[in-house]
Each structure stands twice: as structure tokens, then as C-alpha cells.
Amino acid sequence: MEYIKNKFYQKASKCINEYQKLKNEHGDKVIANVTIGQVMTGMKGVPSLITDTSKLDPNTGIRFRGYTIPELREKLPRLNPEGEPLPEGLFYLMLIGEIPDRDDVLNISKDWATRAYVPQHVFDVIDSLPLTSRPMTQFSAAILSMATDSIFQKAYRAGVHKKHYWDTTYEDVMNLIARLPRIAAYIYRRNFHNNHHIEPDPRLDWAGNLAHMMGHDTEEVKRLLRLYMVVHADHEGGNVSAHTTHLVGSALSNPYYAYAAGMLGLAGPLHGYANQEVINWIFDMIQELDNDNPSEEDIVAYTKKTLSEGRVIPGYGHAVLRQTDPRFTAQQEFAKKYIKDDKLINIVNTLHRVVPPILEATGKVKNPWPNVDAYSGSLLYYYGVKEHSFYTVLFGVSRALGVLASLVMDRLYGLPIERPSSFPLKWYHEKAGEKDGAC
């Protein structure tokens, strides 16, 4: 499937000169000032990364190469008219910058199917971990162990010219993405289905095959996973999983290391692990109330109690967004279309009504609206994927599409090692014009 690689190179190589020109001729141009507030709140809003795959607008949400999620759901190729777009199409769009046609997408499906072989030692590494280790630990360890296959690493050792780094990175990235469904499904079956594994079916699309290997071989779950893989794929470059992948990759670590590092960031409760926290929190509420059909008043009281304990309400808030996350809305629309009446989904919808005003009333939460994680677990649960601790692995499989497409571009542009400056707290204190600091 060299033609996808060639198409990428044809399109993206035009931008190399643009990058060099900006670096060489406009390097002194001031584009933003940094405030102490930005440093103290995690560098929010400081332009400091180059990411072409997607851009996040605080009010309208994510756009992938300019396209919103509703536009993607309309324009990206799908297997059948009633279904959801294939994530392969989104990967093509993020990498190449054009909406693919059906053949482009089917070609990527085929390419990934031919690259999907996972070496035995990867399964051995997973099997060597205790079942008590979290699925995300197993997932990251499996990815790291696959670095034995890194073509980039071998080429670097052999002295390849830096202008060719992107080529072997592309090969690693395609192999890595192709293998993820098999690895994720293996972890799922090992942990939750007595180690009874299901062989891949190379005729299936990437997400469809994942559903098949997990043992949820129905059209409904395949459709859900296609949507899931599209909405979680990318959220511009500054979120923890994307930024970590880029940062580690900037040291020319191989793509397996870079992505595994990104996954460890995704595993944090303020990021991708929130998709488990949402469901855990709802089930804790149901248990405490001893009622799986709680009233609005009960839900309000439980939410307030959680806040009073100094905890966050999982699935709500965002570092950049200031409106309901369109990824939440896409999943809500999916539920409205396909699910008639379900107690868990009803609770999620009630939370959507009652949580924002409660968070707003705290006076400090900048975005009281739901994010992507508020809905995803309830949909998986409804369709029979009930094992919460696995949910972040699914997020991780999807996130590979965006962060690894970006890594190929990082290498094509020849982005340098990332190295921002740090200063002691005292330095900021002095910059603020304060005299007598305590430290």
C-alpha cells in the first residue's frame, strides 16, 4: 500500500519549506505573551506546539483538518449507509488532509490487516503480568515490548539520513496501529473471558475486527466501536496523551516508546481514565442509594456530596473547552437513535441536566459542561462491554490514530527536541514584583 505513503509524502513535503522558512526568517516574531497565570495553570493557551491533524476551539469543539464531528459523520466513507464512518477514513484525513474516498479507506483497512501480526513475545509479556495489574498497564507494557520490531530504531542505528526519519517512522506507525486491536482484545479476553482468545478476521475493518476479537461480534457493537474510534482519535496537540507522545518522540525515541509514554498519560484520572471513573462513580452512587433508578434530587445530593469531599465530578469540565463537548453530543445522539430506555443512560442524561449548574455555582470551575468521557462508558455498558477497567484501553487504541499521524509529521518536518525553560518559584515571585518570598 505504498500509494498512501506516497500520497502523504507528496502532500506533506510541500510544508517542509514552509516550516524551514518560518524557523529561519520569522524566528524573532513575537506571537504571544505568557502570563504568570498561564504558568500556574498548566500552560493553558500558550501557543507552543505544531499539530496539523486537529484543532480545538473552546466553543465549537474539535475540528479534524477543519471538519467538525457532525461533518465527519456525514462525509467519511462507511461500510453501509446506516452505519458509522470507518476510523480508517479519519486516519487518512488526519495524515493527508483530504477526505478519502471509499477505496482509500478500504485500502487502509487491507494494509492494516496485512500488518496486524503480533509477535509471540508480546503476548508472553502480557501473560507475565498478574491479572491484578490494570489493563492499561498491560497495554503499555505490550506496546513497549513491541519496540523490538522498530524499523525506525534499526534505521537510526544504521545511520540513516535525518531527512528519511519520517519514512521508517511511518512504517512503525502503520504496524503499531494495525496491531493494537489484537493486543487490546487479547488483554480483554485474558482478563474477563478466561483467557479464551479469538483469532482476527482479516476481512473485517479495523474497529469491526476489534469488536469481533473481543467476542462482541454484533453489528451494534461494531457500529459503536467505529463511532468510538472516530470521536476519541485526536484532540489537538496539547492534551496529555498527545503532548507526551510528541515530547518523547522529540528525543527520537522510537514510535513504540513515544506512544507507550502517551498511554501512561492517558491512564490518569484527569484524562482518559475519567471514562472509567464516570461509570465507577455512577455505580458507587447506585450502591450507596441502593437504587438503580435514582431521582433527580438523589443525583443532585450525591453530586454535592462528592464535591464536599474534595473530589471532582468525573466526565465534567475541560482544560480548553467552554461548551458541551461535541464528542459527548455525538454519543448522546447515537444513544437517542438506537437506545430506547435504559436506566444507566437515563442517569447519564439526568447528570447532564443537573451537574453543570452545580459546578457553575462553585464559582471556580471554568467549564461546567460534560466532556467525551461522560457518555462513553454507558454506551459500552449497554452493549455488553461491562468491564469498566478496560474502557481506557479502548480510548488508547483510538488515540493512536491522531498522535501517531502527528508523529510521522513531526519527523517529516524535522521538529527538534522539545525543551521549554523552567524556573524556581522564587523567580516568578520576583517577576511579579513581590519582594519577600517564603521560599
Ligand code: HAX
Ligand atoms: N468537578 C469538580 N471540580 C472541578 C471539575 C469537576 N469536574 N472541573 C474542574 N474543577 C475544579 C478544578 O479541580 C479546580 O479546582 P482548584 O482550583 O481547587 O484546584 C478548578 O475547578 C478550576 O479548574 P479548571 O480550570 O476549570 O479545570 P482544569 O483545566 O484545571 O482541569 C479537568 C480540567 C478536565 C482536569 C477538570 O475539569 C477535571 O478534573 N474534570 C474531571 C475529570 C475529567 O472528566 N477528566 C477528563 C477530561 C477530558 C479528557 O481529557 N478526557 O480524556
